[in-house]
Amino acid sequence: MLSLQGATVRFGGRAVLDAVDLEVAEHEVVCVLGPSGSGKSTLLRAVAGLQALDAGRVSLAGRDQGGVPAHRRGVGLMFQDHQLFPQRDVGANVAFGLRMHGVTKGERDDRVGELLELVGLPGAARRAVAALSGGEQQRVALARALAPRPRLLMLDEPLGQLDRSLRERLVVELRELFGRLGTTVLAVTHDQGEAFALADRVVVMRDGRIAQSGTPLEVWRRPADAFVAGFLGFDNVVPATVAGTVADSPWGELPVPRDAPQGARTLLVRPAGVRLVPAGTGLACTVSARTFKGTHVAVHLQPPDGPRLEAACALREAPETGDAVGAEFDAAEIVVLD
Amino acid sequence: MTARGRGPRGSAARLGLMALPVAFFAVFFAWPVAAIVARGLRTDGAWRFGRIADVVTQPDIRHVLWFTTWQALASTALTLLLALPAAFVFARLDFPGKQVLRAVVTVPFVLPTVVAGSAFLALVGHGGLLDQLWGVRLDTTVWAILLAHVFFNYAVVVRTVGGLWAQLDPRQEEAARMLGASPLAAWRKVTLPALAPAVAAAALMVFLFTFTSFGVVQILGGPTFSTLEVEIYRQTSEVFDLTTAAVLTLVQFAAVGTILGVHAWTVRRRESALRLVDPALTARRPRGAGQRALLAGVLATVLLLLVLPLAVLVRRSLDAPGFGYYRALTRTDGGTFLVAPVHAVWTSLQYAVAATAIAVVIGGLAAAALARRDAGRLVRGFDALLMLPLGVSAVTVGFGFLIALDRPPLDLRQSWILVPLAQALVGAPFVVRTMLPVLRAVDTRLREAAAVLGASPWRVWREIDLPLVRRALLVAAGFAFAVSLGEFGATVFIARPDNPTLPVAVARLLSRPGDLNYGQAMALSTILMVVCAAALLLLERLRTDRTGEF
Numbered sequence: 085m086l087s088l089q090g091a092t093v094r095f096g097g098r099a100v101l102d103a104v105d106l107e108v109a110e111h112e113v114v115c116v117l118g119p120s121g122s123g124k125s126t127l128l129r130a131v132a133g134l135q136a137l138d139a140g141r142v143s144l145a146g147r148d149q150g151g152v153p154a155h156r157r158g159v160g161l162m163f164q165d166h167q168l169f170p171q172r173d174v175g176a177n178v179a180f181g182l183r184m185h186g187v188t189k190g191e192r193d194d195r196v197g198e199l200l201e202l203v204g205l206p207g208a209a210r211r212a213v214a215a216l217s218g219g220e221q222q223r224v225a226l227a228r229a230l231a232p233r234p235r236l237l238m239l240d241e242p243l244g245q246l247d248r249s250l251r252e253r254l255v256v257e258l259r260e261l262f263g264r265l266g267t268t269v270l271a272v273t274h275d276q277g278e279a280f281a282l283a284d285r286v287v288v289m290r291d292g293r294i295a296q297s298g299t300p301l302e303v304w305r306r307p308a309d310a311f312v313a314g315f316l317g318f319d320n321v322v323p324a325t326v327a328g329t330v331a332d333s334p335w336g337e338l339p340v341p342r343d344a345p346q347g348a349r350t351l352l353v354r355p356a357g358v359r360l361v362p363a364g365t366g367l368a369c370t371v372s373a374r375t376f377k378g379t380h381v382a383v384h385l386q387p388p389d390g391p392r393l394e395a396a397c398a399l400r401e402a403p404e405t406g407d408a409v410g411a412e413f414d415a416a417e418i419v420v421l422d
Numbered sequence: 423m424t425a426r427g428r429g430p431r432g433s434a435a436r437l438g439l440m441a442l443p444v445a446f447f448a449v450f451f452a453w454p455v456a457a458i459v460a461r462g463l464r465t466d467g468a469w470r471f472g473r474i475a476d477v478v479t480q481p482d483i484r485h486v487l488w489f490t491t492w493q494a495l496a497s498t499a500l501t502l503l504l505a506l507p508a509a510f511v512f513a514r515l516d517f518p519g520k521q522v523l524r525a526v527v528t529v530p531f532v533l534p535t536v537v538a539g540s541a542f543l544a545l546v547g548h549g550g551l552l553d554q555l556w557g558v559r560l561d562t563t564v565w566a567i568l569l570a571h572v573f574f575n576y577a578v579v580v581r582t583v584g585g586l587w588a589q590l591d592p593r594q595e596e597a598a599r600m601l602g603a604s605p606l607a608a609w610r611k612v613t614l615p616a617l618a619p620a621v622a623a624a625a626l627m628v629f630l631f632t633f634t635s636f637g638v639v640q641i642l643g644g645p646t647f648s649t650l651e652v653e654i655y656r657q658t659s660e661v662f663d664l665t666t667a668a669v670l671t672l673v674q675f676a677a678v679g680t681i682l683g684v685h686a687w688t689v690r691r692r693e694s695a696l697r698l699v700d701p702a703l704t705a706r707r708p709r710g711a712g713q714r715a716l717l718a719g720v721l722a723t724v725l726l727l728l729v730l731p732l733a734v735l736v737r738r739s740l741d742a743p744g745f746g747y748y749r750a751l752t753r754t755d756g757g758t759f760l761v762a763p764v765h766a767v768w769t770s771l772q773y774a775v776a777a778t779a780i781a782v783v784i785g786g787l788a789a790a791a792l793a794r795r796d797a798g799r800l801v802r803g804f805d806a807l808l809m810l811p812l813g814v815s816a817v818t819v820g821f822g823f824l825i826a827l828d829r830p831p832l833d834l835r836q837s838w839i840l841v842p843l844a845q846a847l848v849g850a851p852f853v854v855r856t857m858l859p860v861l862r863a864v865d866t867r868l869r870e871a872a873a874v875l876g877a878s879p880w881r882v883w884r885e886i887d888l889p890l891v892r893r894a895l896l897v898a899a900g901f902a903f904a905v906s907l908g909e910f911g912a913t914v915f916i917a918r919p920d921n922p923t924l925p926v927a928v929a930r931l932l933s934r935p936g937d938l939n940y941g942q943a944m945a946l947s948t949i950l951m952v953v954c955a956a957a958l959l960l961l962e963r964l965r966t967d968r969t970g971e972f
Contacts, residue, residue: 134870154873155881167871171889180885181875232876 085110085268086131086236090140093126093292100126102292103140108236108270113262115283116272119315123292124272125164128238131270132161145235155184160234164241166225168213174200174224175209181232199227202261219250226258230267237262239271243278255281276316280304288312309421313352319394320353326420334390336367339415350421355382357417358395360403366410369393371403385411439791440804443850446784450843451811454822455671461825462668477669483653487673490649493564494633497571501628502621504572504727505579508720512580513587515717516705523724524580529955530728531577532901534908535637536925537947537954540932541731542570542642544738544944551734566642571635573727575628582624583617590616592704626685630813633677636911637925641932650674651911655817659915671818678813686805732951739944747941763942766927767949770907773841773923777906780846782899785853790883792854793861808854811847816911820844823916841923844912849902856898860891900961904954924950 086108093101100123108114116124129135131142133154142149149157160181168177175196182192200208203223216224222243229237242258243251259282262269273279279286280300288296288303296308307313310321324333326349331340333351340351359366360383369385372392381402385393393411403409463470477483512524530538546552546560546569553559560566590613598608636651643652650670657667708714739747751764785808792805811819823840827833864887872882910925917926924946931943 132870132874134873153878154870155876155878157874158876159874161871161874163867163871167865167867169868169871169886180872180877184872184876184881228875 085112085145086270087143087146088127088131088140089143091127091130091137091142092139093123093130093135094138099292101130101137104292104294106287106294106297108268110268111266113259113267113269113282113284114271114287115279115285116270116287116289117274117276117279117315118272118289118295119274122289124274124289125240126292127289128161128240128270128272131236131238132159133157134161158232158235160229160232160237162225162229162237162239162242164244166221168216168221168224168228170213172213173209174205174211174213174216177213177224178209178227178231180228185232195231196227199231200224202230203227204257218246219254222246222254230265236268236270239269241273242271243275244273251275251278252281258282288315290315306419307352307421310350310352313419313421318352318354319392320355320358321421322351322353322391324349324351324420326351329415331418331420335387335393335411335413338413338418340418340420341415344420345422352419352421353393353413354417354419355394355396357414358385358393359412359414360395360397360401361410361412363408363410366412367393369409369411371405371407371409374402374405385409387411439787443784443788443791443808444804446850447807447811447847450823450827451814451819451847454826455675455814455818456822457826458664458671458818458822459668462664462666462671473665474669474672477666478673483666483670486648486650486653486670489647490633493567493571493647493649494629494635496564497568497575497632498625498628500568501572501575501579502625504723505576506583506621507716508576508580508723509584509587511717511720512584514705515708515713517708517717523721525959527580527724527728528577529732529951529958530573531575532904532908532954532958533574534910534925534928534947534950534954535574535635536641536910536928536932537735537908537951538570538573538731539638539641540928540943540947541735542566542573542638543932544734545731547642551730551737561642562644562646564647567635567639567647569727570638570642571628571632573731574638575631576724576728578627578631579621579624582627583620586620587613587617588704590704623685626681630678630681630685633681634674634813634815636816637929640929651815651817654815655911655914658817658821667818667821671815674813674815675810678810682809682813685809735944735951736948739941739948741944742938742941747938747945750938750942751945763927763931763946766922766924766946767953769921770924770950771953773838773845774903774906776839776842777845777849777909778899778902780842781849781853781902781906782895784846785850785898785902786857786895788850789854789857789861790887792858793864805854805858809851812851816844816848816909817915819847820912820915823912838921840916841913842906844916845906845909846902848909848912849905852901852905853898856901857891857894860894861887864890897961900957904957907950907954907957924953 086106088104088106091101091104091106092099102123104123104127106114106127116127118124126135130137131149133149133152137150144157144159169180172180175193178196178199179192182195187195196209197206200206203226205220205223205227208220208224213221213224226242229239243254246254255278261267269282271279271282273282280303283300286296286298286300286303287294288308290311296303296312303312304316307316307318313321322333322335324331324338326340326344326346328346329340329342329344331338331344331349331351335353338351338353367387369387371383372386373384375382375384377396380396381399383395383397383402385395387393395411397403463473478487508527512520512527543561543566544550546558546566548559548561550559550561560569594616595608595612598612599605603611633649634651635649636655639647639649639652640655643649648656650673654667654670654674657663657670708717741747742750752762788804788808823844827840868886869882872886873879877885907923908925909923910929913923914926914929917923922930928943928946928950931939931946
């Protein structure tokens with residue numbers, strides 16, 4: 085459906101998109117994940133035709149889009165802060181794209197009703213957009229983007245400004261909706277939870293380049309490098325030398341899975357792979373801090389030397405700050421990166 | 423699609439938008455001014471630039487230059503002194519009647535200079551209110567000119583500085599207070615730096631307007647005081663010394679160019695990122711004796727300096743029993759005019775409508791071109807050039823029209839369109855100034871959203887930009903209307919004797935002796951004031967109607 089080859093955008097000499105190759109298949113939901121400034125919004129704008137490429141090409145359904153202006157590309161884009169037209173009501177916002185495509189009044193009204201029904205706002209057509217809540221605006225923006233039946237729907241931080249509970253509910257609704265409609269979707273977000281919940285495939289971006297691409301499960305289980313691991317929220321990342329099933333690290337000798345790559349590597353230790361044992365066994369540590377995470381407690385451990393270590397611990401078993409404990413490691417929760 | 427693939431299309435669109443404004447200003451501004459300068463400085467096919475030095479070193483010309491500069495500086499300082507407290511009051515205090523007072527303060531700015539001149543004459547002149555009460559006359563002193571300049575430009579400071587002040591987020595000051603700053607220190611360290619560029623921009627505008635002052639000085643200055651502009655008029659129409667007039671035009675051109683350059687610079691600095699909020703949220707009821715005294719002081723200033731002169735003007739126009747002066751306006755036997763003076767009202771309105779239409783088209787196109795994100799250095803330069811007609815001697819432009827536009831294919835001397843064209847020249851910069859910020863404030867992503875939904879660039883303009891700027895367009899048209907209604911410097915040259923505009927008729931009446939002529943001038947000024955004030959109040963309604971900030 086969508087294909088980017090060597091897509092490059094430079095702002096004042098700096099490459100914001102750096103030779104990006106990306107394929108999105110029909111009916112696929114792809115989520116681009118990255119910190120702010122990683123070039124993910126520029127990627128969407130380049131596909132939409134709002135941002136000219138300095139090199140490379142964008143093709144839609146096999147056709148090169150070079151020289152095709154935004155209004156003839158037939159893609160939909162939902163903007164980060166929705167950008168609803170303030171002087172038009174909800175119905176007129178949704179009908180805008182249909183009007184631009186010369187759809188008759190009768191058909192427009194039918195389609196607007198249908199779409200508002202679909203996004204859970206039946207009968208809202210006459211409401212003013214200024215009177216909508218954030219969640220409602222998001223739904224109207226989605227209905228507006230879907231109305232002209234774009235061959236590719238793009239979402240820029242679709243749930244960015246909404247509060248947490250609403251975001252979690254809408255993510256599920258969006259996922260169901262895209263499944264039902266069979267829409268091809270390219271979304272960008274900086275929120276890993278959103279990306280993992282929404283996408284068939286996650287693309288992690290860093291400094292204008294693609295750092296990793298894979299299913300949410302693959303990316304979660306095997307981050308490609310220290311950057312991806314860090315971005316996913318893992319702090320227990322250290323250099324280590326792997327020999328057989330043992331890795332020599334600043335935290336001592338850690339067990340690693342049987343098929344791990346050998347030599348000088350980077351090691352990721354998931355907090356769940358750090359078991360707390362009574363002081364005297366394992367790696368001797370002091371508890372420097374603990375934060376309550378709802379389902380578990382994150383315990384920060386300070387070994388005598390070497391970097392801090394985070395462990396996930398059941399609520400009942402969490403030690404107090406200042407306690408001396410031992411740490412043991414579980415090979416199944418340790419990933420050798422690179 | 424490459425960056426280069428997109429560039430040419432953007433430039434083509436921009437050039438298309440710019441073509442008409444550029445042609446307009448070239449033919450109706452640059453050419454007439456150049457013609458005047460050439461007429462003065464060229465003899466027998468050779469330029470005589472040595473004459474510049476000859477003229478500038480004449481003692482009486484140096485006296486004019488000196489007076490022009492220092493009265494402009496003094497006027498600017500006095501205006502800032504009196505108007506800055508008002509800027510605070512309008513921005514941060516909430517009191518009953520604020521909307522009405524805001525409109526009242528703005529009325530003088532759109533009033534014709536001739537009206538202001540006659541209003542102050544009625545207040546401080548021979549037989550004026552102060553003369554009757556205490557025997558005080560100021561029309562022979564520079565104070566009459568300075569006060570009239572404050573009268574005019576009070577609104578410039580209140581609007582420019584107060585407008586920004588009202589939108590400054592008070593939480594910035596609160597943040598400074600939480601960090602240990604006293605109220606005064608917080609104001610000095612946080613608010614003042616944010617306001618400084620606006621104060622500078624307002625001061626420069628006031629300086630520009632007073633430096634090029636014509637109508638006010640012409641009426642109040644008498645034989646003693648003469649600004650550059652008045653001197654240019656005298657040299658052109660009384661002494662017939664075109665060389666001196668041309669040199670003075672060049673001097674004023676250079677001065678105005680410098681002022682506008684500095685102004686453009688401060689405006690750019692003003693556009694630096696400030697946290698702006700809804701003005702309605704920052705105003706509070708006055709608290710404490712200090713704020714109440716300030717409010718009272720501002721109200722008193724407005725009453726004495728802005729309302730009183732206009733009230734006296736109206737009062738003087740009613741001096742003759744049974745609206746005698748007004749009835750005299752309908753007769754032709756005064757000998758001053760070929761037609762009844764009241765006919766000037768109709769003439770003025772017709773001219774103003776035509777001038778407004780021209781100014782809106784020219785100014786609107788220019789603003790649309792300037793508002794484009796990809797506007798380059800060249801286009802931004804044009805932005806500053808557009809302001810030049812505000813400062814270049816209107817007298818020169820008027821006289822230049824007569825000299826330059828007298829040959830085929832452009833022989834317009836006999837055409838009525840000549841007056842509206844000259845007035846549109848002064849009105850267009852106001853249209854650009856009003857439209858440009860609004861066009862720039864339209865979120866580019868709204869346009870992008872429309873484009874992605876399938877709207878072509880032309881549809882984007884019609885569907886997104888136009889609805890958002892429609893109101894600004896009306897406001898701009900109102901300004902252009904008021905400006906062309908009051909335009910005096912250029913019109914005085916090119917209006918046909920049998921078809922004077924209101925300001926020209928007023929000036930002509932004032933130049934004749936006798937109570938009847940004087941009274942008629944007051945009556946005509948009152949009519950002109952009412953028309954301008956009505957136009958303005960209509961605009962104020964449009965402005966307050968708007969939802970949200972432009």
